[in-house]
Amino acid sequence: MVGGLDFSVVRENLPYFFLGRYPEGPLGGVALTLYLAAISLVLSFFGGLILGLLSVSRNRVIRWGSMAVIQMIRGMPLLMVIFWMFFLLPAMLGSGMSADWTIITALTLFTSSYMSEIVRAGILGIPKGQMEAAVSTGLLHRQAMLHIILPQALRNMIPSFVNQFVSMIKDTSLAFIVGVTELTQIATQINNRTMLYPTEIFLFIAVIYFIMCFAFTELSRWLERRLAYRKAI
Amino acid sequence: MLTYKFDWAIVTSGKYFDWIVSGFYVTIKLSAVSIVLSFLLGLIIAIMRMSHLRPVRWFAHGYLEFFRNTPLLVQIFFWYFGSYKVLPAVANDWLVTQDFEFAAAVIALTIYTSAFIAEDIRSGVRSIPKEQMEAARSSGFSYIRSMQYIILPQAVRLTIPPLINQFLNLMKNSSLAMTIGVAELMYQARQVESYTFKGFEAFSAATLVYLALSFIITGLMTLYNKKVLQPIRGR
Amino acid sequence: MARKIGVFVLALAMVGALCGAALAGDTLADVKKKGVLVAGVKDSLPPFGSVDPNIKKYVGYDIDFVKYIATKLGVKVEYKPVTSANRMPMLMESRVDILAATMTKTPERAKQIDFSYTYYLTGQKFLTKKGTVKSLKDLEGKRIATAKGSTSEQNVAKAVPSATVLSLDDYPQGILALQQGKAIAVTTDESILAGQLGMLEKNRATKGKYEIPDLQISMEPYGLGMRKGDTNFVKFVNDTLLEMEKNGEAKKIFLRWFGPNSESPINRGIFMITADKMGLE
Numbered sequence: 001m002v003g004g005l006d007f008s009v010v011r012e013n014l015p016y017f018f019l020g021r022y023p024e025g026p027l028g029g030v031a032l033t034l035y036l037a038a039i040s041l042v043l044s045f046f047g048g049l050i051l052g053l054l055s056v057s058r059n060r061v062i063r064w065g066s067m068a069v070i071q072m073i074r075g076m077p078l079l080m081v082i083f084w085m086f087f088l089l090p091a092m093l094g095s096g097m098s099a100d101w102t103i104i105t106a107l108t109l110f111t112s113s114y115m116s117e118i119v120r121a122g123i124l125g126i127p128k129g130q131m132e133a134a135v136s137t138g139l140l141h142r143q144a145m146l147h148i149i150l151p152q153a154l155r156n157m158i159p160s161f162v163n164q165f166v167s168m169i170k171d172t173s174l175a176f177i178v179g180v181t182e183l184t185q186i187a188t189q190i191n192n193r194t195m196l197y198p199t200e201i202f203l204f205i206a207v208i209y210f211i212m213c214f215a216f217t218e219l220s221r222w223l224e225r226r227l228a229y230r231k232a233i
Numbered sequence: 234m235l236t237y238k239f240d241w242a243i244v245t246s247g248k249y250f251d252w253i254v255s256g257f258y259v260t261i262k263l264s265a266v267s268i269v270l271s272f273l274l275g276l277i278i279a280i281m282r283m284s285h286l287r288p289v290r291w292f293a294h295g296y297l298e299f300f301r302n303t304p305l306l307v308q309i310f311f312w313y314f315g316s317y318k319v320l321p322a323v324a325n326d327w328l329v330t331q332d333f334e335f336a337a338a339v340i341a342l343t344i345y346t347s348a349f350i351a352e353d354i355r356s357g358v359r360s361i362p363k364e365q366m367e368a369a370r371s372s373g374f375s376y377i378r379s380m381q382y383i384i385l386p387q388a389v390r391l392t393i394p395p396l397i398n399q400f401l402n403l404m405k406n407s408s409l410a411m412t413i414g415v416a417e418l419m420y421q422a423r424q425v426e427s428y429t430f431k432g433f434e435a436f437s438a439a440t441l442v443y444l445a446l447s448f449i450i451t452g453l454m455t456l457y458n459k460k461v462l463q464p465i466r467g468r
Numbered sequence: 469m470a471r472k473i474g475v476f477v478l479a480l481a482m483v484g485a486l487c488g489a490a491l492a493g494d495t496l497a498d499v500k501k502k503g504v505l506v507a508g509v510k511d512s513l514p515p516f517g518s519v520d521p522n523i524k525k526y527v528g529y530d531i532d533f534v535k536y537i538a539t540k541l542g543v544k545v546e547y548k549p550v551t552s553a554n555r556m557p558m559l560m561e562s563r564v565d566i567l568a569a570t571m572t573k574t575p576e577r578a579k580q581i582d583f584s585y586t587y588y589l590t591g592q593k594f595l596t597k598k599g600t601v602k603s604l605k606d607l608e609g610k611r612i613a614t615a616k617g618s619t620s621e622q623n624v625a626k627a628v629p630s631a632t633v634l635s636l637d638d639y640p641q642g643i644l645a646l647q648q649g650k651a652i653a654v655t656t657d658e659s660i661l662a663g664q665l666g667m668l669e670k671n672r673a674t675k676g677k678y679e680i681p682d683l684q685i686s687m688e689p690y691g692l693g694m695r696k697g698d699t700n701f702v703k704f705v706n707d708t709l710l711e712m713e714k715n716g717e718a719k720k721i722f723l724r725w726f727g728p729n730s731e732s733p734i735n736r737g738i739f740m741i742t743a744d745k746m747g748l749e
Contacts, residue, residue, distance in 0.1 A: 013521065016521065024525055025547075075444045075446075075448065076405070076443050077405035077408040079409065079419055080436070080443060084440075086557065087557070090562060090563065171304070172304075176306070177554075179551065179554065184307060187307075188310070189512045189519065191644075192638070198644060199319060200315075202310050202314065205307055206303045210303050213301075314644050317648045326649075334634070413636065424617075424635075427616065430579075
């Protein structure tokens with residue numbers, strides 16, 4: 001199968017695939033993909049934590065409100081969230097927002113709503129007796145949540161978080177829609193220019209994405225085994 | 234001063250409303266065709282993944298890992314723009330006389346989703362106690378037959394909730410078909426925007442449709458859990 | 469559920485009201501203050517705008533005009549890639565200051581943004597495999613590729629109503645569809661097609677196999693796009709364009725990208741940059 005393919009187009013554009021126009025212009029390609037994914041992941045971690053805590057709040061209004069927001073974002077395609085951010089952010093914040101940050105905001109919002117479910121499940125997965133015990137020793141509900149429940153829940157959630165990072169790397173490919181020069185956009189650019197090698201180009205970036213994602217999938221599995229082992233002691 | 238004038242009428246009636254409706258139909262058609270194919274393919278891959286033959290098992294494992302860990306968008310581009318070099322000429326010639334955009338979207342969505350479904354089915358099968366297989370084998374069923382009559386029917390029942398969940402994802406993912414010119418809901422919303430410059434109204438309409446679909450599918454899942462699974466598990 | 473939807477619609481409406489508050493500022497003053505002119509350009513559409521693989525810089529007809537304007541302003545240029553589908557929002561939401569992206573002036577668009585004088589005049593044609601299309605009749609009932617959100621898309625639907633219009637993200641993807649037999653023709657402005665044909669000619673595998681038959685279905689005057697009501701900036705750009713015509717710079721740029729020795733030779737004919745409105749008078 002691979003016999004008829006000509007990968008010289010990949011070899012000739014290798015630096016462009018990995019760095020984009022850097023150092024002549026802004027960073028792009030694989031480097032930008034990883035950058036977008038990493039920043040969005042860190043922000044989503046906090047976003048997910050906040051939304052998750054709100055969704056187990058004892059205040060009914062907060063609980064329902066946050067659940068409504070979470071369900072709404074989860075009900076939309078990511079592409080739709082991106083279009084909304086593209087439309088709304090400049091209207092709300094003025095013109096200062098770059099396309100990179102628009103994508104980061106959209107990814108963060110989208111992933112936070114998924115992470116909040118992980119956080120919620122993690123918190124609800126800790127036996128109720130622990131909260132009761134903590135409160136009976138004189139801790140406030142808030143303190144017990146922060147110091148007793150959350151740390152345990154977070155540890156159980158680590159593999160799921162890493163998995164989200166994998167989804168995040170894949171999701172950054174949608175940034176192409178709004179002209180952010182990450183890996184997929186770079187690939188279409190090269191494809192548009194060279195015209196004859198779409199098979200080679202898309203196969204190549206598929207493999208690059210696979211390598212990045214698979215590495216993190218394996219990391220998550222390793223963490224899962226390790227954490228399970230520690231718990232067993 | 235730039236003021237935005239709302240004009241909801243364009244998306245509630247007339248030509249642009251028809252566009253949105255036709256986009257809705259295409260989204261439904263695309264998702265329905267792809268979920269059926271994904272299920273069948275996913276089932277095959279899951280069975281291969283549990284096979285006794287090592288090469289078969291390895292192939293299935295490789296398939297799973299590769300397609301789950303590659304962005305769907307890239308897969309769509311690959312099948313639409315790149316497949317002509319890897320498909321046999323006959324298949325390619327036939328495909329281009331068909332609705333190639335739709336076909337490429339179905340192929341990409343099916344392969345991507347089947348990889349997830351296969352894993353769901355496998356974990357469904359693994360949750361069936363081993364003794365059942367042993368019992369089936371010792372009462373004279375072959376491996377294939379015991380899978381077919383004893384294990385899979387139970388596993389499939391357990392797999393239905395994750396399957397509905399995959400359908401939900403698939404429906405949302407189908408929006409990416411827009412990038413290769415499949416006139417589904419998102420494509421039409423964007424089309425309305427570029428003809429009328431009323432992006433706000435167009436995207437609101439499409440968002441409402443997606444949300445309505447999501448709520449219906451989620452509702453079905455809750456219903457299934459309550460009516461079918463809980464009575465079984467409750468015993 | 470009904471309540472959830474109600475809340476959602478309300479939230480949307482509120483944000484929508486905020487949209488109305490966006491102001492069209494004075495770009496000319498802003499750009500001078502920032503020291504940077506942000507230009508929305510095509511990134512893989514030679515000879516208008518593309519990234520040169522060797523020097524990793526934007527080059528093309530559109531780029532040269534932007535460069536001249538920026539030099540006159542005494543500022544640097546920052547290029548942002550846009551597509552036919554997203555360029556109008558990019559401008560209206562202030563993500564770019566000016567659009568130099570093969571954009572046809574139309575009355576509908578002119579309601580949303582302001583255009584400069586016509587800086588390029590072309591017409592919509594078709595790019596096909598050699599000998600397959602001789603008249604519009606040959607296109608009837610066939611699949612014709614073009615770019616989403618372009619005037620080409622709207623024109624071809626009118627000119628050949630029985631054809632299926634295949635709308636992709638941008639023109640080069642249409643060329644791919646044409647090569648692979650997924651469409652019988654790619655339709656857009658002759659100038660863009662000439663650029664694509666030039667690239668096909670450069671390649672041994674496709675050399676001599678494609679052509680642009682003499683079938684024109686519309687006139688396409690290109691204008692630089694600026695925000696509505698941005699009067700100072702529009703005036704500055706228009707004056708600059710006239711100056712470029714007068715001092716020969718406009719013609720020099722034309723010859724660089726479309727001259728007899730270029731990869732996509734086109735005759736400039738009688739076209740000159742003048743103080744026109746829609747470019748059709």
